[in-house]
Structures are given as structure tokens and as C-alpha cells.
Amino acid sequence: xxxxxxxxxxxxxxxxxxxxxxxxxxxxxxxxxxxxxxxxxxxxxxxxxxxxxxxxxxxxxxxxxxxxxxxxxxxxxxxxxxxxxxxxxxxxxxxxxxxxxxxxxxxxxxxxxxxxx
Amino acid sequence: xxxxxxxxxxxxxxxxxxxxxxxxxxxxxxxxxxxxxxxxxxxxxxxxxxxxxxxxxxxxxxxxxxxxxxxxxxxxxxxxxxxxxxxxxxxxxxxxxxxxxxxxxxxxxxxxxxxxxxxxxxxxxxxxxxxxxxxxxx
Numbered sequence: 001x002x003x004x005x006x007x008x009x010x011x012x013x014x015x016x017x018x019x020x021x022x023x024x025x026x027x028x029x030x031x032x033x034x035x036x037x038x039x040x041x042x043x044x045x046x047x048x049x050x051x052x053x054x055x056x057x058x059x060x061x062x063x064x065x066x067x068x069x070x071x072x073x074x075x076x077x078x079x080x081x082x083x084x085x086x087x088x089x090x091x092x093x094x095x096x097x098x099x100x101x102x103x104x105x106x107x108x109x110x111x112x113x114x115x116x117x
Numbered sequence: 118x119x120x121x122x123x124x125x126x127x128x129x130x131x132x133x134x135x136x137x138x139x140x141x142x143x144x145x146x147x148x149x150x151x152x153x154x155x156x157x158x159x160x161x162x163x164x165x166x167x168x169x170x171x172x173x174x175x176x177x178x179x180x181x182x183x184x185x186x187x188x189x190x191x192x193x194x195x196x197x198x199x200x201x202x203x204x205x206x207x208x209x210x211x212x213x214x215x216x217x218x219x220x221x222x223x224x225x226x227x228x229x230x231x232x233x234x235x236x237x238x239x240x241x242x243x244x245x246x247x248x249x250x251x252x253x254x255x
């Protein structure tokens with residue numbers, strides 16, 4: 001799985017591409033931890049843009065859960081956006097869309113960066 | 118009836134091989150791509166459960182996977198010769214828990230049960246057998 005990072009002012013966007021499964025989960029976890037730490041200063045908001053994410057399993061959900069908790073502890077707002085239908089299904093069935101802010105698009109996520117906390 | 122099977126040792130590094138096995142079956146049978154991810158997820162969750170629960174110090178179980186298409190339904194069967202373990206006996210996660218209280222144990226099997234039309238476990242001789250079936254539109 002490839003991961004791109006973008007910075008928009010105080011917001012860091014993480015854009016995973018491909019499959020977030022057992023094989024890629026640990027590496028993605030590290031990348032999210034680095035994104036949360038920032039370059040010395042934590043971002044105000046962390047948005048995972050899932051526009052290119054094709055697949056997520058429970059191993060991937062675990063990473064989202066850990067990142068959401070770490071963000072909450074650090075006072076960083078956390079959201080995901082642009083979920084493809086298959087990924088959205090997994091978020092809905094698992095109840096994760098109740099505990100993590102899910103936005104339809106990047107634009108909407110950027111408009112309401114406050115998150116669910 | 119269109120059927121294929123493969124087998125691998127229950128090691129995490131084998132997961133991409135099983136995913137590819139399923140994808141090749143999908144291409145060969147021209148099933149709708151939207152359904153493929155559901156079965157890829159089921160296979161990952163069930164296989165990783167065997168990897169986590171099945172190995173002992175002196176042996177690595179063998180996992181046999183088969184897919185069979187018939188009467189518009191696809192059946193995915195995962196068998197292993199590890200110690201008896203019924204993943205369906207795992208407690209379902211509380212999907213209404215808050216962010217702080219949320220636990221992830223049992224989540225994979227829970228997703229599989231929700232996504233498949235039917236899931237059953239049998240201990241057959243010295244083998245665990247988990248069978249999952251879902252209608253697939255063609």
C-alpha cells in the first residue's frame with residue numbers, strides 16, 4: 001500500500017492507496033503516528049482521505065481506531081473522508097462510522113475539521 | 118459447479134497468495150467485482166484467525182481453501198488441521214461502544230457473519246472446517 005501526505009495549513013492529509021489489510025497495517029500505523037507527531041509540532045487536524053483506498057479489513061480498522069484515540073489524546077481533530085462503497089460498508093457494519101467522523105468528500109472534511117470528539 | 122482449491126501453511130506471509138487465488142477465480146468465473154472484496158475480506162479474517170490461534174510450538178497447521186460456485190451462490194470453505202477452534206464462539210464486539218471503550222477482538226469474525234448469508238463451523242475428524250456462503254448476482 002502506498003501512502004501520500006499533504007499539508008494544507010494546520011491540517012495534515014494522509015492518502016492511503018490500495019489495500020489496508022493485515023500485511024500493510026503495521027506500516028500504516030507507523031505512518032499515522034508520524035503524521036500525528038508532525039515535524040516537531042502536531043497538526044491541528046488529521047484527515048485520512050480514503051479516495052484511493054480499495055479495501056480495509058479488521059486489521060486496518062484497528063489502525064484507524066488506534067489513530068483516532070491517539071489524536072484525541074493529542075488534541076488533534078481526526079476524520080476520514082471519501083470512503084469507497086466497500087470500505088464504507090466495513091465502517092458501517094463495524095460501528096466505526098459512529099465513533100470516527102466520516103465525511104463524504106475531502107472538501108466537506110476540510111469544512112468541518114472539528115471531528116466527532 | 119465450478120470449484121477450485123489450494124492449500125498453504127498457516128503463516129501470515131501466505132495471505133497475498135490466498136488473495137490472488139481468489140482474484141484468479143473471480144476473473145475466470147466473471148463474477149461481479151463488487152462482490153470480490155467481500156470474499157477477500159472473509160478469507161483474510163478467517164485465515165488470520167487460524168494463523169493467530171492455530172499454531173503451536175512444534176507444528177504449523179496446513180490450511181486448505183476451496184471456492185465453489187453453484188446455483189448463484191459462492192461457498193468459501195477454510196479447513197485446517199490445527200487444534201479445535203470455533204471462531205463463531207467468539208463474543209461479538211459491542212459495536213455501539215464509544216471510541217475509548219471500543220475493543221477490536223472478534224471484529225473480523227463479526228464482519229464475516231454480517232457480510233455472508235450463512236457461516237457454519239464443524240470439527241471434522243482432526244480438522245476445523247469453516248464454511249461461508251453468499252448469493253452472488255451474475
